[in-house]
Amino acid sequence: MRRSIATLASATLALAITAQAAQAQVLFWSTQAAPVEETQKMREQVLSGFEGGVDFQASETGPFLTRLSAEIQAGSGQIGVVGALHGDLATYADSFVDLSDIDLSGVTVSDAFLELGKLGTDEQKYLPWMQANYVMAANKQALEYLPEGADINALTYDDLIAWAKTMAEETGSPKFGFPAGPQGLKHRFFQGFLLPSYAGSTVTRFRSAEAETAWEKFKELWQYTNPASTNYAFMQEPLLSGDVWVAFDHIARLADAFNQRPDDFVAFPAPSGPAGRAFMPVLAGVAVPTSAPDMEASKALVKYMMQPETQVATLLATNFYPVTDAPLPADLPASARALGPAITAMTTADDALPALLPVGLGDLGGQFNQVYTDTFERIVLGNQPVRDVLDQQADTLRSLMEQAKAPCWLPDVPSEGPCPVE
Amino acid sequence: MRARALPYLLLLPATLFLLVFFVYPFVEIAVLAITRDGSLSLQPLTTMATHWKFGAALGWTLLLAAIVVPIQLAMALSMATIVTKLDRGRSAFLYIFSIPLGLSDLAAGIVWLAIFEQSGFLNSMLHGLGIVDQPVLFLSYQNIWVIFIAIVLAEVWRATAIVMVILVSGMGLIPKEYYEAGEVFGASGWQRFWKITLPLLRPSLQSALILRTLAAFEVFAVVTALGGTTLPVLMGETYNWQFALQDRNVAAAYALVILGISIAATLFFLRVLRVPKGATI
Numbered sequence: 001m002r003r004s005i006a007t008l009a010s011a012t013l014a015l016a017i018t019a020q021a022a023q024a025q026v027l028f029w030s031t032q033a034a035p036v037e038e039t040q041k042m043r044e045q046v047l048s049g050f051e052g053g054v055d056f057q058a059s060e061t062g063p064f065l066t067r068l069s070a071e072i073q074a075g076s077g078q079i080g081v082v083g084a085l086h087g088d089l090a091t092y093a094d095s096f097v098d099l100s101d102i103d104l105s106g107v108t109v110s111d112a113f114l115e116l117g118k119l120g121t122d123e124q125k126y127l128p129w130m131q132a133n134y135v136m137a138a139n140k141q142a143l144e145y146l147p148e149g150a151d152i153n154a155l156t157y158d159d160l161i162a163w164a165k166t167m168a169e170e171t172g173s174p175k176f177g178f179p180a181g182p183q184g185l186k187h188r189f190f191q192g193f194l195l196p197s198y199a200g201s202t203v204t205r206f207r208s209a210e211a212e213t214a215w216e217k218f219k220e221l222w223q224y225t226n227p228a229s230t231n232y233a234f235m236q237e238p239l240l241s242g243d244v245w246v247a248f249d250h251i252a253r254l255a256d257a258f259n260q261r262p263d264d265f266v267a268f269p270a271p272s273g274p275a276g277r278a279f280m281p282v283l284a285g286v287a288v289p290t291s292a293p294d295m296e297a298s299k300a301l302v303k304y305m306m307q308p309e310t311q312v313a314t315l316l317a318t319n320f321y322p323v324t325d326a327p328l329p330a331d332l333p334a335s336a337r338a339l340g341p342a343i344t345a346m347t348t349a350d351d352a353l354p355a356l357l358p359v360g361l362g363d364l365g366g367q368f369n370q371v372y373t374d375t376f377e378r379i380v381l382g383n384q385p386v387r388d389v390l391d392q393q394a395d396t397l398r399s400l401m402e403q404a405k406a407p408c409w410l411p412d413v414p415s416e417g418p419c420p421v422e
Numbered sequence: 423m424r425a426r427a428l429p430y431l432l433l434l435p436a437t438l439f440l441l442v443f444f445v446y447p448f449v450e451i452a453v454l455a456i457t458r459d460g461s462l463s464l465q466p467l468t469t470m471a472t473h474w475k476f477g478a479a480l481g482w483t484l485l486l487a488a489i490v491v492p493i494q495l496a497m498a499l500s501m502a503t504i505v506t507k508l509d510r511g512r513s514a515f516l517y518i519f520s521i522p523l524g525l526s527d528l529a530a531g532i533v534w535l536a537i538f539e540q541s542g543f544l545n546s547m548l549h550g551l552g553i554v555d556q557p558v559l560f561l562s563y564q565n566i567w568v569i570f571i572a573i574v575l576a577e578v579w580r581a582t583a584i585v586m587v588i589l590v591s592g593m594g595l596i597p598k599e600y601y602e603a604g605e606v607f608g609a610s611g612w613q614r615f616w617k618i619t620l621p622l623l624r625p626s627l628q629s630a631l632i633l634r635t636l637a638a639f640e641v642f643a644v645v646t647a648l649g650g651t652t653l654p655v656l657m658g659e660t661y662n663w664q665f666a667l668q669d670r671n672v673a674a675a676y677a678l679v680i681l682g683i684s685i686a687a688t689l690f691f692l693r694v695l696r697v698p699k700g701a702t703i
Contacts, residue, residue: 062665173556182650228540230563230652241541363668370667377651378474381563392474 025053026297029068030083032130032284033318034058038252041317050304052297061088065363068092068289077291080298081305082126086283089126090119091362096287097295098123102303108325109306117285126285127302130311130320133281134188135267135342137235137254142167142175142245143266153345155271157197157217160246164224167245174226177244183233185250186376187369192280192355193248194218196411197273202355203401203419204412207394214273215379215386222380230381239265250282251343252319255335262334269346276353278411279346283357284320353411360406368404371397397421448681454674466671470663470679473672479654480679482570486655487638487687490577494634495627497578498585503615505586506593516590520583527580531647534576535561538568538648561648569649576644581637585630592626593619628695635687639680656680 033042039058047054059067065088071077072095082089082096089096100123113128138152146152147162155163164176180186191202198214199205226244235249236257247254248270257265270279286305288298304310311322312329319335321343322328328336346352361368375393378384398421408419458465470476505515522530537543538560545557560568596619604614620627642657651658656676664673 060665062668065668182646227562227564228559231540231561231650243540366665366667367669374474381652 024294024297025055026050026080026294026301027078028054028056028081028083028301029064029079030056030058031061031064031085031088032058032083032320034060038318042314046310046313046317049310050301052300054301062366064088069363071291072289075291076293077289078293079289080292080294081301082287082289083129083284084287085357086116086285087357087359087361087365089285089287090359092287092289093119093121093125095290096125097290097292098125099127099288099299099302100124102127102299102306104303104306107306107308110323113283113323116283126287127306128323129284129286129305130314130318131281131283131323132251132320133279133343133346134185134193134248134250134270135254135339135346136246136248136270137239137257137265137267138247139239139242139245140264140266145170152266152268154349155268157194157221157271157273160271161217161221161224164221164246168224174224175245176221176225177232177235177238177247178222178225178229179232179235179247179249179253180229180376181231181233185253187372188250188280188357189248190372190376191358191369193270193278194273196278196353196355197271197275200275200353201412203397203408204415204422206397206421207390208422210275211390212386215375215390217273218376219380219386251335251339254339255319255333258335258338259333262338265338267338267342269342269349272349272351276351277346277349278353278355280355280357281347282320283323356410358406359409361400361404364400364404364406367400368397371400394421451674451677451681454671455678458671466669466675469669469672470675475654475659479656479659482653483639483641483656484683486570486573486577486641487635490574490581490638490641491631491634493574493578494582494585495631497582498589498630501582501586502589502593503619505590516587519586522580523583523587525580527643528647530576530580531644534572534579534644535647538572561652563652566653569653572648573641573645573653576648577638577641580644581634585634588626588630588633589623592623592630595626596622624695624697628691628697631691631695632688635691636684639683639687656683 028047030042033039033056039056042058043054043056047056061084064084068079068082071079072092082092109128113131114124117124117126117128119125136155142163143152145163145166147159147166150159150163160176164174167175178184178186178189194214194217195202195206195211198217199208199210201208205211226238228238228243232238232244234253234256235244235247236254238244239247239254239257240260254267258267269277271277286302288295288302292298305314306324308322308324308326311324311326315321315328315336316333319339321336321340347354358365358368371393374396375389378389378393379386401418401421405418407417408415412419455466457463501519505512505519508515525533535542539545540557540559544560545554548554549557561572562568600618600622601614604618609617640657641655642661645653645655645658651662656679660673660676660680663669663676
């Protein structure tokens, strides 16, 4: 009898201890690494080394923002660390604690990124966590159809159209692929690549004559685009299956193709237009909301995320690149070896024109993206007149910018007050 | 006194439940749909009505309901008649017919996606039989009608069983004497179906039709799985405004439209299939 009581007591004690441990875990609330495989890798390979444990939860941006706002409004909550893109974090600048007191001992972070992390204040509102970009990828079979004299590292949109046309005509089926499915990142292409390349602007010159040309060009390209594109989310799959030979996508959504068949694919910069070679760098950061339950643990986790080993592990788990000077191991996966140089070629090109992800839109970010998606669906899929669609969507865009009171960001010229739509 | 209060007391929990979980959210939604930032505004409603996808979403939803519900009704009636006629193996048939009921909407959509996809079963079969050289892209924005037909098929497959279950129980309530009398007077099978089964089945038909039509207006997961955003429906747009576009006021406006159509459809069926007082079995 006595023994069974002792067993019971120790079991209860053990339970209590595990419950305590579970409670002490820091909740890492993230919009990044949301695909199930990546979430799993984050938990097993990146965060398992953190003492005290991390409860890593990734979610879609909508539910993510809903919970974050709720906790901030309530003034108390469970979220310990927030991981999200620069544009999402920018909205909550007032609700994040200053992270400048975190001792990064020996880790050097890119100055430009640190400056972005201040979100226009004097405090370090978030620390840069990882970065990514969008590139083009091609099956090596496609290279023989390249237009004469074209340099794959310095293509123009006209070259790309000519290339897609030749491939479609000579192989009998359209081989250019575009992530235009419901989960595809098509809006980023229009915001960060197509429009800036022609109009030198994402918002202000949305309905300019140059923007009209850009959409006409894209319509031309669409003729030689695999019609299944409206179902594509990640371009790595159609590239691997051979349905598509040339594609544009986020590097994290191309990585599998390079990892599975490294010898079959090449990565190269996005094309350039009359206004330059526009591209959209993606920066994710980690921040600590003022409502975090355990400030010490949260800051410890932020510090852990910046360590060289963690940064490399994050690269392996998510295909996002480090933002620190973390030395990269020699045995990097094929995707990192192939995609890295393409990004460098793009960002250091003579005509490079960086276009940032939307800043300061908060929960209107979805509607902002929808303006570009709707424009695409109406002009390209619905065949509506370009001029009319641009005029109508520009009205929507203008009222959104006014509602959000968001000033212009790169590549648009800085504005007093809401970014104007001409 | 206590005996008189008892029925009301017994109704109280259900009433409370309805008030808290149905009436309260409904009022909230109605308020959301006609306000913006806390003040009265028609902006959510106009934003919804002037959005270029609204007309298409409304049209596709109504068309889908108008096509799916009659097909399901006809199929369910014949399935229910077969099941009722069976002497043996009745429960086995019922069980097999209602297997799709055990699947979630989304799962059903994905099952059909696996069939129609470019690398799906249908393409493999056509290719195996030598009918096509390379996989056909069925579910593309260029053949929106194919997407529509695929959705109709998936919906019919998924939800006919629920109508059948209601009709089977309704048929079980019809007294055998009517049929025996009909046989005595020489009514054929068809005549017995038209003159006895259908009229006496009215209450079950009513509930089955109301249930199915309401569900048809709320069709969402199957459409999302098969059509993505190519074929917009009201419920998909509601979801989109709430989560992707983060504008709950416009989402509430959409919800009100769905509610409005649902009430109209319910009133229609209540009126058309009403059972006169005193004419019940």
